[in-house]
Amino acid sequence: MSAEPSAPPRPAGARPPELVQSRRWYWALLAISLAGGLDVAQFLATNRSMFNAAPDRAAGSVLGLLLWLMLAAVAGRGTTALSSPRLARGTVAVAGIVAAGSLGLAAVHAAAHVGGLRPALGAVLGVAALGIAVAAVRS
DSSP states (O other): OOOOOOOOOOOOOOOOHHHHHHHHHHHHHHHHHHHHHHHHHHHHHTTTTTHHHHHHHHHHHHHHHHHHHHHHHHHHHHSOOOOOOOHHHHHHHHHHHHHHHHHHHHHHHHTTOOOOTTTHHHHHHHHHHHHHHHHHOOO
């Protein structure tokens, strides 16, 4: 008979290492999504005239803010609850939509030679959010 060493028992209430690592990813995703949401909220707050002058552009910005906040909500749920397949799929789906929207916005602004670094920062945050969401689901 071969005796295989087993892992030492965890103290009562201790979380498995996989769960701790997964939650760290969700905390990072929460931070990124709040940064993205803060960026869009600051843009909306400093460009109030856009609501009258370009309501379509304003609606798109509000939609972007809502998506960032939805990602923050999903990430926040991941920091507090046990992972579920629905949460994992939802996290990656929302992060994918945010990343695609952010990249599209950056491409449109780059093609028009407007916007400066803000759209590029949003694209970087969006892609980072997607990468972190995938890492959170895989861990």
